[in-house]
Amino acid sequence: MDVDAIIKNLNLKFRNIDGNKLLIAIATDKDKNVLMTAFMSKESLKKTFETGYMHYYSTSRKKLWKKGEESGNVQKVKEIYRDCDGDALLFVVEQTGWACHEGYYSCFHYKLDLENNRIYTVGDKFD
Amino acid sequence: MDVDAIIKNLNLKFRNIDGNKLLIAIATDKDKNVLMTAFMSKESLKKTFETGYMHYYSTSRKKLWKKGEESGNVQKVKEIYRDCDGDALLFVVEQTGWACHEGYYSCFHYKLDLENNRIYTVGDKFD
Numbered sequence: 713m714d715v716d717a718i719i720k721n722l723n724l725k726f727r728n729i730d731g732n733k734l735l736i737a738i739a740t741d742k743d744k745n746v747l748m749t750a751f752m753s754k755e756s757l758k759k760t761f762e763t764g765y766m767h768y769y770s771t772s773r774k775k776l777w778k779k780g781e782e783s784g785n786v787q788k789v790k791e792i793y794r795d796c797d798g799d800a801l802l803f804v805v806e807q808t809g810w811a812c813h814e815g816y817y818s819c820f821h822y823k824l825d826l827e828n829n830r831i832y833t834v835g836d837k838f839d
Numbered sequence: 840m841d842v843d844a845i846i847k848n849l850n851l852k853f854r855n856i857d858g859n860k861l862l863i864a865i866a867t868d869k870d871k872n873v874l875m876t877a878f879m880s881k882e883s884l885k886k887t888f889e890t891g892y893m894h895y896y897s898t899s900r901k902k903l904w905k906k907g908e909e910s911g912n913v914q915k916v917k918e919i920y921r922d923c924d925g926d927a928l929l930f931v932v933e934q935t936g937w938a939c940h941e942g943y944y945s946c947f948h949y950k951l952d953l954e955n956n957r958i959y960t961v962g963d964k965f966d
Contacts, residue, residue: 718956727898729856736863736876744871749863749927761953771854793947794958796939800876802947812923820920820929826888829845831921 715761719754725798726754730771736800739766739787739811747787747811748819752801764789766805785809815839842888846881852925853881857898863927866893866914866938874914874938875946879928891916893932912936942966 726733734751741747750768752760756776759767766779766787780786787805794801812819815837823834853860861878868874877895879887883903886894893906893914907913914932921928939946942964950961 713953714956718951718953721956722951722958727857730854738865738873738876740871740873744867744873746865746867746871746873746929749865749876749922792951792953793961794949794951795876795946796941796943796948797946800947802873814923816923819922819924820927821923822921824845824849824919824921826840826845826919829841829848831849834920 713761715758718761719757722794723798724757724794724801727799732769732771732774734769734771737766737768738800738802739805739807740802741807742790742804745818746820747805747807747817757801760789760803766803779811780808783809783813785811787811810838840888842885845888846884849921850925851884851921851928854926859896859898859901861896861898864893864895865927865929866932866934867929868934869917869931872945873947874932874934874944884928887916887930893930906938907935910936910940912938914938937965 737752738749739747753769756767756769770777786808789803789805791804810817816835821833821835822831864879865876866874880896883894883896897904913935916930916932918931937944943962948960948962949958
């Protein structure tokens with residue numbers, strides 16, 4: 713697999729995000745549940761393509777990270793989609809365990825109740 | 840509805856994206872199909888909360904835009920979720936027509952075939 717050729721062919725638009733050249737990555741499971749969104753550098757995209765497991769870029773730690781490297785909650789890539797303007801990729805993944813470091817299956821576990829200005833958590837807590 | 844109080848209570852993390860303070864917004868339909876991702880300024884978030892229709896911020900045109908203002912393909916907000924680190928919101932919307940300006944239901948209509956370094960379009964073209 714010529715990863716550089718693939719990335720070139722993808723015609724991606726890396727944005728300047730907190731001082732880094734990054735893409736937006738969205739991960740869903742096969743049932744289309746949105747698990748998380750995070751950023752990808754070109755290097756993390758290469759690692760993802762090469763290994764078949766999601767690698768992101770942390771703007772706070774300023775480095776590439778393999779999702780689940782410490783927790784074991786890895787994400788195996790099954791399908792990949794690019795959006796029309798090329799600044800975002802959608803990954804359908806096989807999630808081991810749960811996605812959120814707060815112990816929930818999805819990072820989007822805070823539901824807004826606009827009428828009452830309330831936020832409440834939804835979904836089971838695994839950890 | 841006190842939109843400023845809601846936004847304050849949400850504890851959001853606006854990132855510096857292409858020189859603007861922005862959030863990541865992901866829109867899905869009720870069947871969890873990811874329609875698009877785009878950015879939101881505080882102003883577009885306010886407009887979205889106040890009107891119940893998705894408003895984004897365009898980094899290229901450097902202004903707020905109501906989704907579907909010209910095409911009629913508006914997105915009515917049904918549910919809202921915040922992610923764990925507060926830099927992204929997930930909106931479940933009722934999509935009128937299609938989401939992508941290229942005429943497809945979803946902006947993520949380019950599927951990657953890594954093995955063959957090919958990209959092909961998926962889904963029906965409506966326009």
